[in-house]
Amino acid sequence: MSAARSCRPPRALAGLFVWRLRSTGARQIPCRFVHLYHVTSNKLITFQYFNFLKRMQLDQEKKVVHKISSASPVPQSWPEMSRRNELREMKSAAETEDSVIPGGAESKEDRQWKEMKLRPDDLPGILARLSKIKLTALVVSTASAGFAMAPVPFELTCFLLASLGTGLASCAANSINQFFEVPFDSNMNRTKNRPLVRGQISPLLAVCFAACCGIPGVALLTLGVNPLTGALGAFNIFLYTCCYTPLKRMSIANTWVGAVVGAIPPVMGWTAATGSLDAGALLLGGILYSWQFPHFNALSWGLREDYSRGGYCMMSVTHPALCRRVALRHCLALIGLSAVAPVLNITTWTFPIISLPINLYISYLGFRFYRDADRSSSRKLFFCSLWHLPLLLLVMFTCKKSVLEKEDKGELRGGSHEMAMEIRLP
């Protein structure tokens, strides 16, 4: 970046080089086309992967053909971090090859310069990445779990409104988070391909998008569901954007605040169904709260260098022993919380029994992480947490205490009382 750079080599040579690449590219296109067709038709692909393939077909000067054959398509459900990273790396490699300047002699570095013009075709993909659509989907599914676990008859419209409202609120919160963190995201490998970092969208547009998602989302929750859920949604957006995001750079307390942020969606689902904040909602929130620690602490173990350089205050950097202790503590707490569920009449007693193996397994991995404190144990714990939560919520749902069962018991008691009255009165 220094202007003291010497004069560039003659452009004529660069022109020759570019021409040669073009000719080889043209020859290879038919084979690539066939291969791409096979890839798209035989396997399930994500929206992002499809866009990536589309770009590959349109552009002639690609060097990454060999990478397509080695790429594995990402399934629609809970994606694994390693695959996501691979996909992201491929996309960034491909996009650096997009030649925006037409023709002429251009060096490889010149081709990496992009015009900061928003194209309508790119907007959905950019907004999906801005709102962290996969994380939003996760948040909406935990809210749905909260709704499903509530001991009331299932109402479809209320469920859909609650899910939509939660999704919009989550999109807004994620967009504001990215708006605040541009230079920090640029310096971390995990986040350096975000839209604001790459200049694909302006900060103003990001804020407008957040407002367009957040305001209707909270309004939908307040007016379409109930004010309590709306208030929780608004509070969660505030907690994530104004407390968690700045706190990340000031104190390790951010992890606990972040865990509360993750715990609120199922509580919102419950309050959407029942309209009140009772023990069941708090239990579900508690389960999500405890789950956040093994999940995040294990993830942060492998990112210590980036956090240190980026100036993030995380337990894994400043208090490594505490980091592992807290992860183990909360793995064990999950067993305890699962046992409390039948006491509060949310599930039957089969739930703690069936969930015991998976809770014990994650606790075992938590213990290994606590004892070994190395990369492999942290990765095992992280990947376990990815399937542990959906499985736990699924088991919880299957063991849910039936609403009908409760009603029958109540009716019987009331009915017999009435019959008794009738007998007495002539």
Next chain:
Amino acid sequence: MKTNKQKIKEKYSDTVNKCALFLNLLCLHALRLRGVWEFIPNCEVLQQLRSGAGNALCLCLQGLGFRPPPHSHSDWIGPPDKHSNLRPVIFYVPPEESALERRLREARQEAQASNQRFWARHNRAFRQEKEEFIYSRLKAKGLEMRDESGQKATLSAEEMADFYKDFLSKNFKKHLQYNRDWYKHNFRITFLMGQVAVMRALRWLRGRKRNVEQ
């Protein structure tokens, strides 16, 4: 004792340099009228301009080694800088730039320059201190920086953890100050962008109203 020839040569090169500078600055002003791209107010570029070294125009246009195509009226963003990991932006200066638009552009340039300075310095310090730490630890263990096969020796993640903790705590106050500055820049730029967007929308509406009246 200089010969006449040498004296003439010196005077000639001196005049040529002055003429070149004058022509360059003239071209620069002409381009500004048409609408040219302004680069990050890099200290080195400004210094060179002030000292009047040779191709002021060349440096200005090639300061970042890239020239946007003349037909484009938008900003251009480049690959991440190798020191700061931030992507440099070349800002388009329209020929009829209003005062508000100029304030926005200058705010963005200033923020960019400030971020670039901070992260380049910070990352350089990180790399340097990391090397020193690895060197000192290897020395304490009695090992060399490179092993028998010529590969660079590394420490395990657990050993590096001490360095990461130390580095983070050392730079904590610096980060707090930078966070404050960054949030201020970010809000100011976004607010100015909002104002510019509203101004442009009103200008467009006024233009349409005039067309309808006509």
